[in-house]
Amino acid sequence: MENKISFGAKLKKVMAVRELFMIILIIIAVLLLTIMSPNFLTRANLVSVLIGLVPNGIIAVGMVMCLLEGSFDLSVGGIMAFTGTLVGVLMLKGVAILPAVLITLAVGLLIGLVNGFFIAKVHVHPLIVTYGMQRITRSAATILTGGYSIYGFDAAFGVMGSKRIGPLPLMVWFMLALIIVFDVLFRKTKYYRQAYYLGSNPNAALLSGIKVDSYRIQTYAFSGLCATVAGVVLASRIMAGTPTAGDGLEMQVLAAGVIGGCSMNGGEGTIIGCFLGVIFLSLISNALTIMSVSQYWQGVVTGVILIAAVSIDMILKQRRAQAAVKK
Amino acid sequence: MSELLKMEGITKKFPGTLALSDVSISLNSGEILALMGENGAGKSTLMKVLSGIHSKDAGRIIIDGNEVHFNGPLDAQAMGIAIVNQELSIFPHMSVAENIMANRQPASGGFIKSQQLNAEAQKYLDELGVAISPRTKAGTLSTSVQQLVEIARAISMNPRILIMDEPTSSLSDKEINTLFTILLALKRKGLGIIYISHKIKEVLTLADHITVLRDGKNSGELDRAEADEHSIVKLMVGRESHFIFPHKAPEGVTKTVLSVRGLQSGEKVKDVSFDVTAGKILGVFGLMGAGRTETARTIYGLEGKYSGTIEMNGRMLNIRTPRDAIQAGIAYLPEDRKLDGLFLGMPVKDNIVAGILDKVAPGGMMKESLIARNANEMVEKFQVKVPSIATRVSSLSGGNQQKVLIAKYYKTNPQVLFIDEPTRGIDVGAKSEIHKQLRELADSGKAVVVISSELIEVMGLSDEIVVMCEGRVTGKVSGSDMTERNIMTLATKFIDSSAQEAS
Numbered sequence: 001m002e003n004k005i006s007f008g009a010k011l012k013k014v015m016a017v018r019e020l021f022m023i024i025l026i027i028i029a030v031l032l033l034t035i036m037s038p039n040f041l042t043r044a045n046l047v048s049v050l051i052g053l054v055p056n057g058i059i060a061v062g063m064v065m066c067l068l069e070g071s072f073d074l075s076v077g078g079i080m081a082f083t084g085t086l087v088g089v090l091m092l093k094g095v096a097i098l099p100a101v102l103i104t105l106a107v108g109l110l111i112g113l114v115n116g117f118f119i120a121k122v123h124v125h126p127l128i129v130t131y132g133m134q135r136i137t138r139s140a141a142t143i144l145t146g147g148y149s150i151y152g153f154d155a156a157f158g159v160m161g162s163k164r165i166g167p168l169p170l171m172v173w174f175m176l177a178l179i180i181v182f183d184v185l186f187r188k189t190k191y192y193r194q195a196y197y198l199g200s201n202p203n204a205a206l207l208s209g210i211k212v213d214s215y216r217i218q219t220y221a222f223s224g225l226c227a228t229v230a231g232v233v234l235a236s237r238i239m240a241g242t243p244t245a246g247d248g249l250e251m252q253v254l255a256a257g258v259i260g261g262c263s264m265n266g267g268e269g270t271i272i273g274c275f276l277g278v279i280f281l282s283l284i285s286n287a288l289t290i291m292s293v294s295q296y297w298q299g300v301v302t303g304v305i306l307i308a309a310v311s312i313d314m315i316l317k318q319r320r321a322q323a324a325v326k327k
Numbered sequence: 328m329s330e331l332l333k334m335e336g337i338t339k340k341f342p343g344t345l346a347l348s349d350v351s352i353s354l355n356s357g358e359i360l361a362l363m364g365e366n367g368a369g370k371s372t373l374m375k376v377l378s379g380i381h382s383k384d385a386g387r388i389i390i391d392g393n394e395v396h397f398n399g400p401l402d403a404q405a406m407g408i409a410i411v412n413q414e415l416s417i418f419p420h421m422s423v424a425e426n427i428m429a430n431r432q433p434a435s436g437g438f439i440k441s442q443q444l445n446a447e448a449q450k451y452l453d454e455l456g457v458a459i460s461p462r463t464k465a466g467t468l469s470t471s472v473q474q475l476v477e478i479a480r481a482i483s484m485n486p487r488i489l490i491m492d493e494p495t496s497s498l499s500d501k502e503i504n505t506l507f508t509i510l511l512a513l514k515r516k517g518l519g520i521i522y523i524s525h526k527i528k529e530v531l532t533l534a535d536h537i538t539v540l541r542d543g544k545n546s547g548e549l550d551r552a553e554a555d556e557h558s559i560v561k562l563m564v565g566r567e568s569h570f571i572f573p574h575k576a577p578e579g580v581t582k583t584v585l586s587v588r589g590l591q592s593g594e595k596v597k598d599v600s601f602d603v604t605a606g607k608i609l610g611v612f613g614l615m616g617a618g619r620t621e622t623a624r625t626i627y628g629l630e631g632k633y634s635g636t637i638e639m640n641g642r643m644l645n646i647r648t649p650r651d652a653i654q655a656g657i658a659y660l661p662e663d664r665k666l667d668g669l670f671l672g673m674p675v676k677d678n679i680v681a682g683i684l685d686k687v688a689p690g691g692m693m694k695e696s697l698i699a700r701n702a703n704e705m706v707e708k709f710q711v712k713v714p715s716i717a718t719r720v721s722s723l724s725g726g727n728q729q730k731v732l733i734a735k736y737y738k739t740n741p742q743v744l745f746i747d748e749p750t751r752g753i754d755v756g757a758k759s760e761i762h763k764q765l766r767e768l769a770d771s772g773k774a775v776v777v778i779s780s781e782l783i784e785v786m787g788l789s790d791e792i793v794v795m796c797e798g799r800v801t802g803k804v805s806g807s808d809m810t811e812r813n814i815m816t817l818a819t820k821f822i823d824s825s826a827q828e829a830s
Contacts, residue, residue, distance in 0.1 A: 188441075190434045197418055197429060204416030207380075207400050208429040267420040 018261030018269075022276035029280065033287045040290060043167065050172050051161075051237070053282040055080060055246060056253050057175045058230040060274045061182045062223030063253045066126075067274075068186075068195040069219055070202075070266025072254055074130040075115060076227040077246040078137030083108045084231035085141045088150045088241030097157050105228050111137065112224020116217030130220075134250065141243035151240040161237030171233050178229075183271040195219065199266025255302075256281050259309045281305075330392070331356040331519040332377075332488055337386035339372055344724045344754060346372045347543045349386075354488065354519045359510065361534035362523045365563055365781065369543040370523045371413065374490050377521075378410040379403030390488075407487035411480075411494055413523075417473045419466030424448035426465045427480045451479040456505050471498050478506070482513070489513065490521045495529060507533060525563075527556050539563055542754055564783060571759050572787030573766040580606040584774045585657070585743045587626065589635035595621035596633070597798035603743055603774045608765060610789030611778045614818050618798040619778045620662055623745045627652045627659040639742070653682070658741035660732055662748045662778075668732045669720050676702035676716040678731050682739040705734035709764055726750075726757025733764065743774045750784065762788055782811060797821045 090100035260277030262269030379397035448461035539562035585603040661667035794817035802817040
């Protein structure tokens with residue numbers, strides 16, 4: 001009896017690893033979509049899905065760090081729009097590409113530091129600080145450009161979208177590399193592991209010698225930096241700075257993180273898990289588009305999926321907790 | 328042996344209470360100092376000062392003859408002070424190894440060396456004789472094993488002074504023996520150990536010196552050679568505070584209100600039957616893990632499904648939620664006032680009316696005059712010392728917080744009032760006031776059930792005592808049968824026999 005593990009038990013074990021669960025979910029979604037629409041499994045469609053999710057994928061890295069600490073960053077969409085236009089304005093003012101990008105990254109980092117300062121040192125709730133920052137940055141993007149999109153950059157800046165390696169543009173490879181590198185860093189390095197300690201039990205983390213306040217500030221700075229990278233990459237791809245870019249993106253990424261196994265209470269989740277969540281949500285939205293589901297209905301579908309996914313997770317967790325008690 | 332640590336004249340104030348007043352202790356290396364005292368005597372507070380969690384208001388901490396100042400727990404750790412807290416501070420989502428080596432994982436270039444991490448953790452687990460894999464998720468372990476993981480964490484810091492705050496409260500006999508072996512080995516290595524406990528037998532086996540605190544002050548020091556149960560108890564309870572319990576219920580009070588038969592729920596409540604009489608105080612006593620609190624929680628609808636019967640005035644109840652229990656006339660004051668009982672950030676008046684919102688909001692609109700009238704009435708009845716009913720509960724002393732909580736539940740007009748650890752963390756003066764108020768509630772016809780781990784309190788307060796062990800009622804004592812010896816025999820009924828079977 002004890003040597004033989006039943007199929008059901010094995011399945012449970014597999015499902016307990018969130019990433020595998022997500023991959024299975026994505027495979028099911030792909031199969032269904034292929035059956036339902038002949039246009040889905042075409043190279044053009046898949047490449048366009050991948051290109052479309054690049055900003056979300058990059059921002060997911062920073063968001064996961066916030067989620068691990070039991071927090072979130074609602075300013076990422078605004079920061080992306082602001083920095084995406086800032087880099088363009090700088091270049092149009094005659095700053096060379098590399099310095100323009102570096103200045104923009106520094107500004108994004110600074111915005112994140114400001115978020116972190118108010119959250120960790122002044123103890124303002126992250127919801128308020130990051131929502132406020134979202135309003136500020138989006139406004140700033142509009143002010144910067146007078147409300148219009150700006151374009152006319154040096155063609156060399158467009159490398160992220162124009163240069164292809166194999167079937168995919170550079171930006172997709174760049175994002176994938178970022179995801180993989182940071183997934184490993186979050187699993188393996190002492191620095192990023194602190195996020196798990198902090199989210200798991202903040203009081204104990206403090207007593208274990210983790211510099212909680214300073215780490216929180218660094219977390220938001222990191223998230224701001226990720227959003228800035230996304231902004232620059234997006235600007236490079238569309239060769240324009242758009243103040244309305246990434247509207248509502250913060251909630252999409254947050255939802256992807258939670259679907260991908262991050263706990264809103266912190267301490268749980270991985271970069272890959274969140275990224276798989278991003279892929280899943282992109283597939284759903286792509287499916288709705290190619291099946292010509294009305295724009296009006298797309299919100300209903302994604303909303304239902306979000307609540308359903310998290311509900312299933314909670315139910316499974318409670319079952320597991322009960323099973324553990326019985327042992 | 329040299330003097331490793333000296334704390335002199337330590338004073339610590341909290342809003343509304345003087346937690347420590349001019350307390351001094353001294354510890355040599357290679358020595359175990361037991362710090363004893365009743366709940367609320369100031370043991371934990373003193374250790375939180377020593378481990379840098381609380382700042383002191385006055386006094387000196389001297390290590391190796393030099394005065395030190397701690398601005399936080401890290402400073403204390405740097406001086407070689409490690410503490411195993413009474414409340415667990417486990418990272419549930421992380422592995423045992425990551426718990427033990429929290430923030431000190433072996434790494435090169437920032438990358439954690441998993442193998443070395445697990446090997447190091449394994450070393451400390453082996454040292455403690457804990458047979459678990461360092462890769463296990465800490466959240467899946469039982470509380471007692473989690474505690475061993477915490478002890479492993481403390482030892483892994485290679486401390487010079489190790490503080491153990493009631494480490495045996497959730498351990499089995501075998502685990503306690505293992506722990507003692509380890510502590511004695513650490514002592515031989517030259518560590519100074521401060522061992523907090525209120526279990527006299529443990530202390531007499533383990534300690535070289537005993538310092539007893541009472542009401543935040545030094546009550547006395549004893550060498551093990553001169554210490555015995557009697558001398559320790561005398562220092563712990565003090566002469567005067569021992570005999571000021573209120574009167575008992577008059578003869579001839581026999582009306583049963585609540586009747587519990589064969590109650591069973593989860594792992595902690597296996598077979599519990601008892602009757603609660605109107606006008607009397609029933610004590611429920613048991614050692615840690617006996618299922619006292621869980622029994623009350625089951626009756627209050629907090630533990631989900633149960634089997635067995637709960638009858639109120641002869642009518643069978645089906646309690647699924649606390650709301651059902653309240654409607655049936657049962658109130659339960661939880662053990663952890665701050666966590667489960669009070670709305671700390673809210674004013675006294677809002678706390679008092681929290682259970683009777685329907686009454687103070689006729690037609691759905693809260694009426695400030697009704698709230699104030701109810702709150703003032705209760706503040707007067709239970710003698711809550713507050714500047715105003717608009718004062719936030721968080722700024723009150725433990726005793727006054729408990730009174731607010733009693734007032735809140737009193738307002739729901741219960742027939743049976745369960746109160747779990749009624750005077751935990753409350754200073755002596757307020758303790759006897761609360762005892763008096765509980766007796767007045769009984770005299771006014773309520774049935775009061777006092778759940779407590781303090782034997783002296785249960786005996787002083789109750790008319791009858793139901794004793795539990797391992798989830799079962801092992802007996803009931805009253806009148807002249809109500810002796811410490813009888814009660815302890817019943818409370819350890821299954822524990823002793825299982826120990827004998829094992830040996």
